[in-house]
Amino acid sequence: MANPEMESPANSSSRSARAKVQAFGGFLTNMVLPNIGAFIAWGILTALFIPxxxxxxxNLASIVDPAINYLLPLLLAHTGGKLVAGNRGAVMGTIGAIGLIVGADIPMFLGAMIVGPLGGLVIKRFDRLVENRIPAGFEMIVNNFSIGILGFLLMIFSFSFIGPVIEAVNNAITVAIEALVATGFLPLLSLINEPAKVLFLNNVIDQGIYYPLGFQSAAETGKSIFFTVASNPGPGLGLLLAFTIFGKKTARQTAPGAAIIHFFGGIHELYFPYVLMKPITLIGMIAGAMTGIVVFSAFDAGLVAGPSPGSIISYLALTPRGSYIGIILGVVAAAAVTFVVTSFFLKLDRKKDNDEDLASSIEKSKAMKSEGKKVLNFSNDNENKNEISKISFACDAGAGSSALGATTFRKKLQKKGIEGIEVKHYRIEEVPEDTDLIVVHKDLSDRARNANKHANIVTIENYINDENLEELLNELESEHQK
Incomplete structure (x- = not known):
């Protein structure tokens, strides 16, 4: 078993870089997620009232353009600024975004996601610069005029420079992707999408690229295929069904529940561990995703807004008139192809599992047991070293897999009669400092450590049924009975 202390600098650097990209994706998610309701409202408006x-x-359709050109970008900028510098950042980001919007001829989603945080960063740096230097009684005038002056400058800069640059970049990206659509090569994007998703980079792709392009396209045609390119729940369903029938041991037992939650709840992170466990199944995911895009394209199908969460319920709710057949067939076809391909690899690899799984499971069990005990022993000179009062489940956005994991673990504590332990879920960067333990997927562990440098972290592979979680539960039960 590899010694973490002996990890090569190249591997460490690679993991650190991935953690940073994941953090960036998480930031995008937290900028978009609070405003999803507004995007859905615009999607419903578009689906109902355009020609x-x-x-x-x-008459009602006249709301469509102002909403997509002003309301939605301003909401993004407001949220982005707030994430960086609270309410003052929100105001700064919004001021900067209005210059951006007026200075461009396209919906400024990408621009708003840049200018909003930029405005927050500007005012945050200013506040740090003048901290403890403002004369008593002048706080309000400095606070108000600093936003007024800096906001004015950012607004002009956005109008004159950032807007035109973002518009040019956006047009270039749009032309490139539309060329893929026109030539029938759009399914090739799955070669990038699917590997990136299982590395927890799905939010970078969706919120950073496909959603902005999708809304721009939907404003013109009332729907967009871009919303389906990386969010199709079909491939994940096909993968989990294959593990349900042809998987082994724990994978076979947990896959049915994961399939239901993934497909109807839209939590795609649940299937990631299954792919990571057998990387060759990624071929099935790519084949299924490509098939879905081919079907969507053939039927000229699309959604009116970004499906968040990416469940079949969201898909059907955001499907416009005339696209239901294409959307349903695209999801079903993607699931079927992934199921067939994944099943082939699982059956082909069955004997290999029998020979090697036992030894690896024993080693894995020992490692997990050791890690679990180490996590609970915080300090040798602390009288209450094994007392745990707060456990935080953390994930990319703090609203999907971590919520599921926290709820499941909380119920397990209740069944065992363990009281006095608070279990909640958070975005990785928002875990409270008073947390005793952070539970996070192993592929997000570097990011978790970067954001919570002094925290005790338990890494897992499955938020529903993980051996490390069971070990933690047993340790807590033992301590509770003392």
């Missing part, structure tokens, strides 16, 4: 909608209404 090709369910109930065409010229």
């Amino acid at each position: 090709t909608g369910w109930m065409p209404n010229e």
Whole structure:
């Protein structure tokens, strides 16, 4: 078994870089996620009242353009600024975004996701610079005029420079992807999407690229295939069904529950550990995702907004008139192809599992047991070294797999009669400092350590049924009975 202390500098650097990209994706998610309701409201408005909608209404359709050009980008900028510098950052980001919006001819989603945090960063740096230097009684005037002056400068800069640059970049990306659509090569994006997803970079792709392009396209046609390129729940369903039938031991037992939650709840992170456990199944995921895009394209299908979470319920709710057949067939076809390909590899690899799994499971069990005990022994000179009062489950956005894991673990504590332990879920960067233990997926562990440098971390591979979680549960039960 590899010694973590002997990890090569190249591997360490690679993991650190991935953690930083994951953190960036998490930031994008936390900028978009609070505003998903507004995007869905715009999608419903578009699906109902534009000329090709369910109930065409010229008067109500007049809201569509102002909403996508002003409301949605301003919300993104406001949230982005707030993430960086609280309410003052939110105001700065919004001021900067209005210059950006007025200075461009396209919906400024990408621009707002840049200018919002930039505004927050500017005012945050200013506040640090003048901290403890403002004369008593002048705090309010400095606070107000600093936002006024710096906001004015950012607004002009956004109008004159950032807007035109973002528009040019956006046009270039749009032309490139539209060329893929026109030539029928759009399915090739799955070669990038699927590996990136299982490395927890799905939010970078969706929120950073496909959503902005999708909304721009939907504003013109009332729907967009870009919303389906990386969010199709079909491949994940096909993978988990294959493990349900042809998987072994724990994988076979946990896959049915994971399939239900993934497909109907939209938590795609649940299937990531299964792919990481057998990387060759990534071929099935890519094949299924490609098939889904081919079907969506053939039926000219698309969604009116980004499906968040990426469940079949969200898909059907955001499907416009005339796209239901294409959307349903695309999801079903993606699931079927992934199921067939994954099943082939699972059956082909079955004997190898029998020969090697036992030894690796024993080693894995020992490592997990050792890690679990180490986690609980915080300090040799602390009288209450084994007392745990707060456990935080953490994930990329703090609202998907971590929420599921926290709820499941909390119920297990209740069943065993263990009281006095608070179990909650958070975004990795927002875990409270008073947390005793952080539970996080192993592929997000570097990011968790970067954000919580002095925290005790338990790494897992499956948020529903993980041996390391069981070991932790047993340790807590033992301590509770003393």
